Amino acid sequence: MGIETLITFGIYLVFLMGIGVFFYKRTSGVEDYLIGGRGMGSWVTALSAQASDMSGWLLMGLPGAIxxxxxxxxxxxxxxxIGTYLNWKFVAKSLRRQTEETDTLxxxxxxxxKLGDNTGLIRNFSAIVTLVFFTIYSASGLVAAGKLFETMLGIDYQVAVVVGALTIVFYTFMGGxxxxxxxxxxxxxLMFGAIILVPTMAFRAGGGMDGMEAAMQVRDMTMNIMENGGEKIxxxxxxxxxxxxxxxxxxPHILVRFMSIKSVKELDKSRLIAMIWVFISLGGxxxxxxxxxxxxxxTDMMGGDAERVFIYMISKLFNPWVGGVLLAAILSAIMSTIDSQLLVSSTTLTEDFYKYIKKDATDGELxxxxxxCVVAISAIAVVLALNPGAHVLALVSYAWAGFGAVFGxxxxxxxxIKGINWKSVFLGMxxxxxxxxxxxxLGYGAYMYELLPGFIANGVSIFAAEKIFAGKKERKAVQG
Structure with a gap:
């Protein structure tokens, strides 16, 4: 990359760290630091939810798989x-109302x-699951950051991972x-603009539809979504x-966005903004x-790694100044997810463990x-990400399945479900x-994504356990 690209990229990094410093002075309490004081607007809620959702997977993992x-x-x-829409439609408002009613972060x-569990089992189990899978998820983002910095700066991959981690940790540590x-x-x-501009220019440079179809024929690929290598899916x-x-x-890093919006009334507008963003971004x-x-x-033309296709596309098609801005979009995708994950992990350690150990802790202390905690989780994620053979999509897939199967x-x-027994929910999780x-x-993931059987098993267990507990209540009532 040219010096112009590095200058543009560097200015962007300084801008992000400046935001961290700016909000450091405006964060007055633990609720501000951990959840923004439940005062976020519709636009910020929508874009931050979707940006933190898609991560480096959007600009590296998915294009590489395609x-x-x-x-x-x-x-x-x-x-x-479909999942994005259903989440905004059926979870956002109820979660915003009920977390405020229960005063939970x-x-x-x-x-x-909400479930009335006085044993601490659900809280502790949920917190451990959150920390484990967010550490893996954060590692996936650092892998993407490492590949980006390695390609741009020509530095060793492992050094690149550390550089990316330090940048992200700085503004998250400061501004919460x-x-x-x-x-x-x-x-x-920025991601939205880049994901529209780059493939548009690539389409023209590659000879339009004719050029793309010719190249796909050489690779034995088709535009039929029901086929894979000539065979029916x-x-x-x-x-x-x-x-x-x-x-x-x-x-959790998406659900917390619903919890932080200043009013339930803002969520309809946020949902519309979010769906437009997601539809266009996935298409891009x-x-x-x-x-x-x-x-x-x-893939040899991209350093042997298909997940770098967006990076090499930018360097091939754009002048260095524009290239710096567009490459910053990739870093944006990476950072927007990792910062959210680090913060939720930090919130979990603070609210679900430390606050229960030291009940008289002050806001400043928390x-x-x-x-x-942000620094500690980051350090563990860095260790996991140091393997240069790690793949963004594989790490994201595992963490995504874990959260979906346990919490969904x-x-x-x-x-x-009004009055549901906490034991039913815990058994399902x-x-x-x-x-x-x-x-x-056991290797069945090669045939069916592990999220689906885990999700179904969870739901069936909750339903079956609730039937059992309901039956016990009825028998006790009759005996009484």
């Missing part, structure tokens, strides 16, 4: 689009208070939730890909992968505990976790 395997990978995007404490949301807002806008494969959409109901990511086929005949049915049941892990470890 480049390698073809348009049949679109079923993942379709599932995500995390999913773990919300489940505990407010800095996270506002950086996500700007990053979401089975129904199970389609359902497996679309099952990604089920994960939305259990993603697919277009990047397809147009990349006509620009790069083999804020600094939160900041220290639990959140829906808690929000919509345990079952969802075990089925998801076993499905993955």
């Amino acid at each position: 480049y390698l395997y073809g348009i049949n990978q679109i079923w993942i995007a379709i599932g995500l689009l 995390t999913i773990s404490t919300f489940l505990e208070k 939730y407010l800095a996270s949301c506002w950086t996500d807002f700007f990053q979401g806008a 089975g129904f199970a494969a389609i359902i497996s890909s679309m099952a990604w959409g089920l994960g939305y109901f259990g993603q 990511a697919i277009a990047v992968g397809l147009t990349g086929v006509s620009l790069f005949a083999t 804020m600094w505990v939160g900041r220290i 049915p639990a959140i829906l049941a808690t929000l919509y 345990l079952t969802g976790m075990l089925v998801m892990l076993l499905w993955k470890e």
Whole structure:
């Protein structure tokens, strides 16, 4: 990359860190630091929710999969689009109301208070799950950051991971939730512009539709979403890909955006903004992968890694100044997710553990505990991300499945089943976790995404357990 690109990129990094410093002076209490004082507007809520959702997966993972395997990978995007809408429609308002009624800042404490669990089992289990999977999820973002910095700066991958981590940690450490949301807002806008501009230019440079079709024929790829390498895609494969959409109901870094909006009335507007953003952005990511086929005949032209197709496309098509801005969009996708994940992990450690250990902790103390937790989680994620052979999509897939299988049915049941027994929900969460892990470890994930069996097992367990507990209540009432 030229010096112009690095200057542009550097200015953007300084801008993000400046936001962290700005909100450091405007964060007066732990609720401000962890959830923005429940005062976020519709635009910031919408763009920050979707930017933190899509991550480096949008600009690296999905285009790379489309480049390698073809348009049949679109079923993942379709599932995500449907899941996004359902999450905004059926979870956002209820969660915003009920978390304020229970005065809770995390999913773990919300489940505990709403369900009336006095044992601490749900809170502790939920908190541990959150920390484990967010550490893996954050590592996926650092892998993407490492690939970006390695390609741009020509530095060792492992050094690049550390550089990316330090940048993200700085503004999250300083400004907390407010800095996270506002950086996500700007990053979401930048991602949106880049995902439209880059594939449009690539389409023209690659010879339009004729050039793309010719290149795809060489690779034995088609524009038929029902085919993969000339063979028909089975129904199970389609359902497996679309099952990604089920994960939305259990993603803490997205759900916390609903909790932080200043008014339930703002959520309809936020949903409209979010759906437009998601529809266009997913379409753009697919277009990047397809147009990349006509620009790069083999992955060797991209350093041997298909997930770098967007990076190489920018360097090939744009002058260094514009290239710096567009590359910043990739970093935006990465940062907007990691900062949210680090903050939710920090909130979990602060609210679900430290606050229960030291009940008389002051707001100032809790804020600094939160900041220290950001650094600690980041350090663990860096260690996981140091493997240069790690793939963004694989790490995201595992963490996404974990959250969806454990929290998805639990959140829906808690929000919509009045008087549900906390033991039913806890049993469902345990079952969802075990089925998801076993499905993955036994190798069945090659046939069906582990999120789906985990989600179903969780839901069935909740329903069955609730029937059992309801029967016991009736028998006791009759005996009494």
